[in-house]
Amino acid sequence: MNPVLQVRALERRVGDVEILRRISLDVMPGEAIGVIGPSGSGKSSLLRCIAGLDPISGGDVLVEGRTAKPGDGAIGMVFQQFNLWPHLTARDNVALALKVVRGMPAKDADAKAEAALTKVGLGALGARKPAALSGGQQQRVAIARTLAMEPRVLLFDEPTAALDPELTTEVLDVIRTLAASGVTMLVVSHEMGFVASLSTRVVFLDHGVVVQAAPPGEVFGGGGEPRVKTFLKTYLERVAWTKDA
Amino acid sequence: MIQALNDSLIAAAQGLPMTLALWLGGVAIGIVAGFLIGAVRFFAPLALTWPLAALVEAVRGTPFLVQCFLLYFGGPFIGIDLSPVVAGLVALSAYGAAYFSEVFRAGFMAVPKGQLEAARMLGLSRPQTVLRIMLPVMALAVLPSLVNLAVILIKETAVLSIITVPELTFRVQGVGSATFAFAETTLVLALVYWALTEATSWAARGLERRIERRMAA
Amino acid sequence: MDFIAEALPPMLWAAGNTVWISAVGIALGLVLGVPIAVGCEARRAWALTYVSFFRGVPLLIQLMLAYYALPFLGIDLPAWFAATATLGLCCAAYMAEIIRGGFALVQKGGLEAARLLGLTPRQILLRIRLPIALQAMRPAVINEAILIVKASSLISVVGILELTRSAQAIASSTFEPLPAYALCGAIYLAMNLLLMMFARGRPA
Numbered sequence A: 001m002n003p004v005l006q007v008r009a010l011e012r013r014v015g016d017v018e019i020l021r022r023i024s025l026d027v028m029p030g031e032a033i034g035v036i037g038p039s040g041s042g043k044s045s046l047l048r049c050i051a052g053l054d055p056i057s058g059g060d061v062l063v064e065g066r067t068a069k070p071g072d073g074a075i076g077m078v079f080q081q082f083n084l085w086p087h088l089t090a091r092d093n094v095a096l097a098l099k100v101v102r103g104m105p106a107k108d109a110d111a112k113a114e115a116a117l118t119k120v121g122l123g124a125l126g127a128r129k130p131a132a133l134s135g136g137q138q139q140r141v142a143i144a145r146t147l148a149m150e151p152r153v154l155l156f157d158e159p160t161a162a163l164d165p166e167l168t169t170e171v172l173d174v175i176r177t178l179a180a181s182g183v184t185m186l187v188v189s190h191e192m193g194f195v196a197s198l199s200t201r202v203v204f205l206d207h208g209v210v211v212q213a214a215p216p217g218e219v220f221g222g223g224g225e226p227r228v229k230t231f232l233k234t235y236l237e238r239v240a241w242t243k244d245a
Numbered sequence B: 001m002i003q004a005l006n007d008s009l010i011a012a013a014q015g016l017p018m019t020l021a022l023w024l025g026g027v028a029i030g031i032v033a034g035f036l037i038g039a040v041r042f043f044a045p046l047a048l049t050w051p052l053a054a055l056v057e058a059v060r061g062t063p064f065l066v067q068c069f070l071l072y073f074g075g076p077f078i079g080i081d082l083s084p085v086v087a088g089l090v091a092l093s094a095y096g097a098a099y100f101s102e103v104f105r106a107g108f109m110a111v112p113k114g115q116l117e118a119a120r121m122l123g124l125s126r127p128q129t130v131l132r133i134m135l136p137v138m139a140l141a142v143l144p145s146l147v148n149l150a151v152i153l154i155k156e157t158a159v160l161s162i163i164t165v166p167e168l169t170f171r172v173q174g175v176g177s178a179t180f181a182f183a184e185t186t187l188v189l190a191l192v193y194w195a196l197t198e199a200t201s202w203a204a205r206g207l208e209r210r211i212e213r214r215m216a217a
Numbered sequence C: 001m002d003f004i005a006e007a008l009p010p011m012l013w014a015a016g017n018t019v020w021i022s023a024v025g026i027a028l029g030l031v032l033g034v035p036i037a038v039g040c041e042a043r044r045a046w047a048l049t050y051v052s053f054f055r056g057v058p059l060l061i062q063l064m065l066a067y068y069a070l071p072f073l074g075i076d077l078p079a080w081f082a083a084t085a086t087l088g089l090c091c092a093a094y095m096a097e098i099i100r101g102g103f104a105l106v107q108k109g110g111l112e113a114a115r116l117l118g119l120t121p122r123q124i125l126l127r128i129r130l131p132i133a134l135q136a137m138r139p140a141v142i143n144e145a146i147l148i149v150k151a152s153s154l155i156s157v158v159g160i161l162e163l164t165r166s167a168q169a170i171a172s173s174t175f176e177p178l179p180a181y182a183l184c185g186a187i188y189l190a191m192n193l194l195l196m197m198f199a200r201g202r203p204a
């Protein structure tokens, strides 16, 4: 089997600052890659470079063997801030690209948009504008919008970081279902439990370098790199502190 | 005194159509030209747009009255010989365009970058993104400023009386000069303009509320 | 060049009048703006009507009212006084809105934090609310100042010798309106650019 996504010696520099240093990664169809690492380590930059939103200074990003460009349908991206278009209903947010990019007749596009919304559990709310939706619902519309274009690879950049804690579950569940149905994805998240249970592999970034890329059992199991261990220890102390730990 | 008030009201009724025509014309031309200038200044590279920027700043930095004088009295010396009405319309449109262009430029800048990146990832072309995302998103944001400017332009039309445009102020002042009842005529003028600007603001608030309600649907 | 050598000195002298008339107008506007802002905040009819009137009626008409209607009521003021006062009264309506906007920006939380730290209401006003509001207001106040400098040109209509009036006089005596008004515009532009630089140059 060939990889869907090949990242080869990817570099990004801004001025003298090296944000990403020779990152290589092959992603097989159906894989869910969890990307973790300290703040400022380059997780968002990696996703944005793969998507083509940030210019790269060296290396290649190939989807099914071809260089991907933003908007060519190969890669879909879900943002931390949802980025729904406020003047369109949920359904129109999903249907717009189907109509104007894919040239689908309005009726088919609307039907497909409804189907995508149903998939994320929002079948009943298609007529609402983003302002009338909760954060979790907005993010699910954003997922449906990307999903409807059937990209080969889906990128999630901290999809729940802008949400209240009680709203994260509904979004994480949608992503989990997608992963289970075989959607290839890269997910940046600080929800370690989610990353551990979702991912086929976990990539740990630090200072723009892949420190470790391994199955979650290895990364979270404590056998890994010292830097990863320190990061996870700090994380655990923050979210799951117990008296005798 | 009653006579003077009566004459003033008649003159006001006669001058009002010209004031409204100049205002609507100035607002319409100003919005179209201002939109184009704002769009060019937002989308074109800086090297191309600085003359436009200088022009906008020059118009915004000088009094409307001086601009009217420059065009109406200075124009004929360089072959621009306009009637008072045309000169007034041109001056008002140019003044409006300079301010409107800043509103639109700010509107373009205020469209969240992420919403444009989302459009780009989904494959919308540049024109599609401008037409279907940027314009509708910014239309809402700029509406209050547009109304505000339109109200300012109603008031500026009064200045055109100084270059003898036969609009509201000019006509009513004519009654004043004929009867020396300047107090009455000026009072009528003040009340008519007050009513005009209040009505415009009131109508605009209604429009804004309706749009807001539609957005929250 | 000859024209500039001849016209510039009288215009600059007249521009001095524009400067002090505008300065007095702006100062008056700022001072009167405070009680009007308070009145508007309390939804007082007089304050709301004041703002609506002075923002809704063209300044030219306001000047004519002061010039023609006040004498009619038996109030006879020197023209320059009536004109400067009108400029200030009009400016106050706009300043009131700016002041309200500035204070609206002071967050409730910051005030509660100050009270919990034991600051007196007076200290809170002087050390917290006022500095924050003033800083928030600065761009709008400078913007309003520029508008007033430009609006002061209308005072020429009631016969006061300021920049625009002097340009008119030079235009008609030299029969060269084009350079006269262009120079006049350039001086206004220079004054306003100075104001803008003043706004940017001093970090708050």
Ligand SMILES: Nc1ncnc2c1ncn2[C@@H]1O[C@H](COP(=O)(O)OP(=O)(O)OP(=O)(O)O)[C@@H](O)[C@H]1O
Residues within 6 Å of the ligand: A014, A017, A019, A037, A038, A039, A040, A041, A042, A043, A044, A045, A046
């Ligand atoms: N356009 C840019 N110009 C200069 N520096 C940048 C730019 N974009 C990102 N950086 C820098 O690159 C580094 C990586 O940023 P990035 O946003 O990818 O980190 P991150 O891992 O996503 O962090 P976080 O967890 O806080 O989201 C940071 O040090 C950031 O300051």
Ligand SMILES: [Mg+2]
Residues within 6 Å of the ligand: A043, A044, A045, A158
């Ligand atoms: Mg990030």
